[in-house]
Amino acid sequence: AGCAKGPAQPEAGIGADTNWEAPGGGADEAGYSRLTGITPDNIGKLGLAWSMDLPDEVTLESTPLAVNGILYFSGGYAEVYAVDAATGRQLWKFDPRTWERRPDKFHFGANRGIAYEKGRIFTVEMDGRIDALDARTGKVLWTADSIPDGVRNNSTGAPRTMNGKVIIGNGGADLGARGFVTAFDSATGKFLWRFYTVPGSPEQNRGDPAMEAAARTWRGEWWKTGAGGGTVWNGMTFDAEANRVYIGVGNAGPYDPEKRSPGGGDNLYNSSIVALDADTGKYVWHYQENPRDSWDYKATPNIVMATITLDGQPRKVLLHAPTNGFFYVLDRATGKVISAGKTTEISWARGIDLKTGRPIEAPNIRYEKGPTEIWPGTIGGHNWQAMAYSPRAGLVYIPIQQIGARFHRTKAQSDVAFNIMGLMVEPVVKRPGDGKGKLVAWDPVAQRPAWSVQYDTLWNGGALATAGGLVFQGDASGWFNAYQAKTGERLWRFNAGLGIIAAPMSFSLKGEQYVSVLVGYGGTTAALGDVMNVGWKYGAQMRRLLTFRIGGAARLPALVPADKVVHAVDDPAIVLNEADVAAGRGLSIACASCHGVGFASPGSPGPDLRESAFALDFAAFSHVLKEGRMENGMPRFDWLSPDQTRQLYAYLRARSREVLGRRKPAAPAAGEAPDMQKMKGPVTY
Ligand SMILES: O=C(O)c1cc(C(=O)O)c2c(n1)C(=O)C(=O)c1cc(C(=O)O)[nH]c1-2
Numbered sequence: 001a002g003c004a005k006g007p008a009q010p011e012a013g014i015g016a017d018t019n020w021e022a023p024g025g026g027a028d029e030a031g032y033s034r035l036t037g038i039t040p041d042n043i044g045k046l047g048l049a050w051s052m053d054l055p056d057e058v059t060l061e062s063t064p065l066a067v068n069g070i071l072y073f074s075g076g077y078a079e080v081y082a083v084d085a086a087t088g089r090q091l092w093k094f095d096p097r098t099w100e101r102r103p104d105k106f107h108f109g110a111n112r113g114i115a116y117e118k119g120r121i122f123t124v125e126m127d128g129r130i131d132a133l134d135a136r137t138g139k140v141l142w143t144a145d146s147i148p149d150g151v152r153n154n155s156t157g158a159p160r161t162m163n164g165k166v167i168i169g170n171g172g173a174d175l176g177a178r179g180f181v182t183a184f185d186s187a188t189g190k191f192l193w194r195f196y197t198v199p200g201s202p203e204q205n206r207g208d209p210a211m212e213a214a215a216r217t218w219r220g221e222w223w224k225t226g227a228g229g230g231t232v233w234n235g236m237t238f239d240a241e242a243n244r245v246y247i248g249v250g251n252a253g254p255y256d257p258e259k260r261s262p263g264g265g266d267n268l269y270n271s272s273i274v275a276l277d278a279d280t281g282k283y284v285w286h287y288q289e290n291p292r293d294s295w296d297y298k299a300t301p302n303i304v305m306a307t308i309t310l311d312g313q314p315r316k317v318l319l320h321a322p323t324n325g326f327f328y329v330l331d332r333a334t335g336k337v338i339s340a341g342k343t344t345e346i347s348w349a350r351g352i353d354l355k356t357g358r359p360i361e362a363p364n365i366r367y368e369k370g371p372t373e374i375w376p377g378t379i380g381g382h383n384w385q386a387m388a389y390s391p392r393a394g395l396v397y398i399p400i401q402q403i404g405a406r407f408h409r410t411k412a413q414s415d416v417a418f419n420i421m422g423l424m425v426e427p428v429v430k431r432p433g434d435g436k437g438k439l440v441a442w443d444p445v446a447q448r449p450a451w452s453v454q455y456d457t458l459w460n461g462g463a464l465a466t467a468g469g470l471v472f473q474g475d476a477s478g479w480f481n482a483y484q485a486k487t488g489e490r491l492w493r494f495n496a497g498l499g500i501i502a503a504p505m506s507f508s509l510k511g512e513q514y515v516s517v518l519v520g521y522g523g524t525t526a527a528l529g530d531v532m533n534v535g536w537k538y539g540a541q542m543r544r545l546l547t548f549r550i551g552g553a554a555r556l557p558a559l560v561p562a563d564k565v566v567h568a569v570d571d572p573a574i575v576l577n578e579a580d581v582a583a584g585r586g587l588s589i590a591c592a593s594c595h596g597v598g599f600a601s602p603g604s605p606g607p608d609l610r611e612s613a614f615a616l617d618f619a620a621f622s623h624v625l626k627e628g629r630m631e632n633g634m635p636r637f638d639w640l641s642p643d644q645t646r647q648l649y650a651y652l653r654a655r656s657r658e659v660l661g662r663r664k665p666a667a668p669a670a671g672e673a674p675d676m677q678k679m680k681g682p683v684t685y
């Protein structure tokens, strides 16, 4: 795509063009399209080309790939759809049916996308199985297991291809799982290498300099106590020139550092970007954004490779906005920090010391002196919703959240907060702007925002930047928006009828530019309850893939409006035993990532059970717990005893009555929380 007034730097190799072959567009993960067909001048005529209904889906986080006229994308359970990009007609669908093969590993999950290389599509199932598919037919070419048996990890992130190799990470750090990434030969599925992000036992580390160095930053016997963390569940960027892959390492687990590494230690390589040799998986450098992480702060948001001009010199850098609220520019060759600025409300640090690279921390942030409120909270200032970088505008477009979290060491369980291994973590909405999101256009050279757009909603979509001078972003209230890249002026929007969390992408067909986005509000919404509740009810709004072009005139069927009222149901004849209610409160943590903390769900990913006439019937309730609804993502809770089932039911009934005003909620810290790590079955957080 030529343009008379070209950019300061040539754009070859930056972003994507006709095809969009990687989750972030090009290998640079910039979420940038070089296409110039849609511009501020003609965007008024942008309309829906076609839409595809996805009735089997709930949470949609993936960004479609476009390869030679076909769109490929994953649903919530690693299914892959192949669709004619011109018409939206489905060509094939691959369903791995993980729930049949691994019922023990199956539960609600998210899936953040797929990878492509040389006629092969790669998708990763929840249990870590990677399937290589023939892009023409959807037939399985090979499968391999990326997660060994006997560990708690599960996979949600998109794999990436690296010049003949495919790499995948996994999640589970919130319950202490030990993170790692695995590389396979993309043609054959042969295992090539694995890199662990936290050290193992002294015997395991011996002779491995990266693990021996990391072990010196830990205390105690973490490898025996179920402590670790550092899962690589989202951002990974392959640098073909240096033949390196930069991995974004997740938070430490348990969050409470005294439980994990008593008495101190930075706990490498948690909350770090680590550069690895792509051929061998050997450590090259690391930069730790949060030494001794204690807040679920993760370096997992997407890592963008760019060349920017600093002091008159082009510098090869990495751009990163992790969840801790800072925006980092790192030297790509060495991992040294060049600059760090604040993109949102931050209370845990005053800044980053550029000499040492370490944060200048505020006092008592590790809740040493009792319950402590920290900004950003656990979902972060920026999470997995991809930021985009436009080399033309010189700006990075970051989906920002503003919210705090309260950390409290206690065994107690609450109706409104997770107690995760002895730490109660509660969202805090207190400061001006809390509970809301923004799109921030960050200037990485000047280290300040050029503009920002304020949303009423907190949990919005990823971003796409285009050479046509536009930025696209969906929001939680269901608008798909386009902004002028340099000014932030909103030029266009489309009512998608349901919140958007995924990032859009762009491609061209016969010289014409298209933009596509998946519509499927969800993700970690249930864990945050009210602050992410927009009123989208489970099953009420259709999940969809939308594709736009100039002159597109397709329409969506009538939209079902959001409804924030909880239509609770109750049977006054049921007598509640208070001991059962209290025990059920503790157990309900096992249900919370789908049905919400305290059974208060924002309708996604699982239904709000307080509204369910089905769950009001005890026989039906216990039957579903026992059998699950595996095809719909509801696992079997067959490990619950009959007593525990009754306790969960009692707690649910109590919560319904509270909505109806027939009962007072419990004291903030009532009862005792069970140890999530010791719970059987597929408990997630
Ligand atoms: O520590 C982990 O291993 C881990 C995994 C995941 C995941 O796999 O989706 C998330 C998180 N942490 C997390 O902290 C987080 O905020 C989060 C949001 C989402 C989502 O899909 O909306 N996943 C995850």
Ligand SMILES: [Ca+2]
Residues within 6 Å of the ligand: 173, 174, 250, 251, 296, 298
């Ligand atoms: Ca986490």
